[in-house]
Amino acid sequence: MRVGLTRHQLREVAFQTIFSMMYQEDAAIIDSISYTLSLMDESFELEEEDLVIPTYLEVVVTGITEKQDILDEVIEKHLKGWKINRLAKADLIILRLAIFEMLYLKDIPNKVSLNEALELAKTYSDDESKRFINGVLSSVLEDIETETV
Numbered sequence: 384m385r386v387g388l389t390r391h392q393l394r395e396v397a398f399q400t401i402f403s404m405m406y407q408e409d410a411a412i413i414d415s416i417s418y419t420l421s422l423m424d425e426s427f428e429l430e431e432e433d434l435v436i437p438t439y440l441e442v443v444v445t446g447i448t449e450k451q452d453i454l455d456e457v458i459e460k461h462l463k464g465w466k467i468n469r470l471a472k473a474d475l476i477i478l479r480l481a482i483f484e485m486l487y488l489k490d491i492p493n494k495v496s497l498n499e500a501l502e503l504a505k506t507y508s509d510d511e512s513k514r515f516i517n518g519v520l521s522s523v524l525e526d527i528e529t530e531t532v
Contacts, residue, residue, distance in 0.1 A: 390439070391499060397443045397447075399419045400415045401448075401476050402473065403418075412448065454478075478520065485497075
């Protein structure tokens with residue numbers, strides 16, 4: 384079965400999967416993605432053998448997991464008066480997701496990644512966090528455009 388979701392919905396699944404994996408560090412990535420998909424859509428069969436996980440989901444969740452230290456260094460560099468361990472988990476995941484897209488997924492325009500991060504922040508954070516995320520990502524984007532990241 385092929386999962387038919389919009390790119391925004393796929394980002395939500397990626398966000399939710401990564402969030403859940405923060406509390407289940409030994410969980411397999413594909414199992415975590417499958418479980419999150421099953422929560423989104425009751426018709427989705429968790430045990431379905433012919434399930435096709437969207438490539439975007441697998442690439443993003445795996446990439447963020449593997450490159451977390453690099454992503455966190457980029458985030459830390461752009462925090463003004465903050466430490467990464469003080470960030471809300473949801474905000475940290477949104478930042479990691481957007482920065483991963485900006486650095487590693489060249490088929491997605493950087494401004495789209497930034498705007499999608501703000502959409503996720505509307506759902507999973509508050510207005511103050513949304514502004515904070517916008518500031519950090521705008522700073523990262525500026526460095527990417529001047530090739531200083």
